[in-house]
Amino acid sequence: MSNPNLLVLLLAPALMCSVVNSVQFQLKPSHPKCFSEDLKSNVITVGNYNVVNPNDGYPIPDSHKITVRVRSPYGNGYHYANNVYSGDFAFTAAEDGDYNACFSVPSDLNPEEIVTVDFVWRTGVAAKDWSKVAKKGQIEEMELELKKLYDAVSSIHDEMFYLREREVEMQDLNEDTNTRMFTFSFVSILVCLSVAGLQLWHLKTFFERKKLL
Numbered sequence: 595m596s597n598p599n600l601l602v603l604l605l606a607p608a609l610m611c612s613v614v615n616s617v618q619f620q621l622k623p624s625h626p627k628c629f630s631e632d633l634k635s636n637v638i639t640v641g642n643y644n645v646v647n648p649n650d651g652y653p654i655p656d657s658h659k660i661t662v663r664v665r666s667p668y669g670n671g672y673h674y675a676n677n678v679y680s681g682d683f684a685f686t687a688a689e690d691g692d693y694n695a696c697f698s699v700p701s702d703l704n705p706e707e708i709v710t711v712d713f714v715w716r717t718g719v720a721a722k723d724w725s726k727v728a729k730k731g732q733i734e735e736m737e738l739e740l741k742k743l744y745d746a747v748s749s750i751h752d753e754m755f756y757l758r759e760r761e762v763e764m765q766d767l768n769e770d771t772n773t774r775m776f777t778f779s780f781v782s783i784l785v786c787l788s789v790a791g792l793q794l795w796h797l798k799t800f801f802e803r804k805k806l807l
Contacts, residue, residue, distance in 0.1 A: 595659075596720045598651075598673075611710055614779050615629070615631070615713075615714070615715040615716075616713070616714045616715075617629070617662060617712075617713050618646070618710060618711070618712050618713070619653065619697075619710070619711055619713065619715075620697045620709065620710050620711075621660065621697055621708070621710075621711060621748065622699070622703075622705070622708060622709075623699055623701050623702070623703040623704075623705055623707075624701050626696050626697060626698035627696070627697050627698075628694050628697075629694070629695045629696075629713065629715065630692045630693070630694050630697040630786065631692065631693050631695075631715060632691070632692050632693075632715060633687040633690070633691070633693050633717060634690045634752070634753075634756045634798055635687055635688060635689055635690055636684075636686060636687065636752075637687045637717055637718060637752075638684070638687075638717070638794065639684050639686075639687060639693070639715070639716065639717040640652075640682070640683070640684040640697060640715075640716045640717075641664070641673075641682060641684075641713065641714065641715040642680075642681070642682035642713075642714055642762040643657050643660075643680060643681060643682070643697070643711055643712065643713045643715070644679065644680035644681075644711070644712050645660060645679045645680065645709060645710070646710040646711065646712060647658070648710070651768065654679055657700070657704070657707060658665070658679070658681075658699075658709045659677040659678060659679060659699075659700075660675075660677075660678060660697055660698065660699055660711060661676045661678075661697070661698050661699070661700075661746075662674070662675045662678070662683075662695065662696070662697055663694075663696045664679060664683055664685075664693065664694070664695045664696075665693065665694050666687070666688065666689060666691070666693055667691030667692055667693065667694075668689065668691075670688070672685045672693070673685070673695075683695075690756075695713070697711060697713070706732065710721060718749050723780075726788065729792070731753065768776065780781060780799070
């Protein structure tokens, strides 16, 4: 017999490795807004957005259409939508780094007009549609929760290896920086000593010519 409270306690720390960003923001002409998400390769990410109707009960004005672009750290396009009220995107990250989702409105829009947008960005375990998984597999609640836990643990495992790789990279960078600083300091000391020696030689030569020594 399943224990929902126990499963919630087990899943809570595991699901922390997944990310859900939900935000409502406003757009103005010539003032685009971008959101960034740090993703590692092979991570699933899903986003959806929609323009908030300023007048309930009436159609959304044509002037409230937006343009959306999603790009990878290297500028590769993953999603583009022009003059839309809503949309969504989903992809698996191909490389590590910051992925950007940028929103904008037409530049000829009335400067006093403001477009409000709801945006939700999910990554990792949170990006999966578990309702479809349960419906497709016809599995019981306990099995579904265990599958969530398994995926969450797998995500934690991948995150630990990713952090370990980043730690090794940072250690290599620190060692390289320390080596360069030591070399720079050593060369600086040699230059200072050489300049001091030249100055002493020049002063000695000058005083000898003046017969002061």
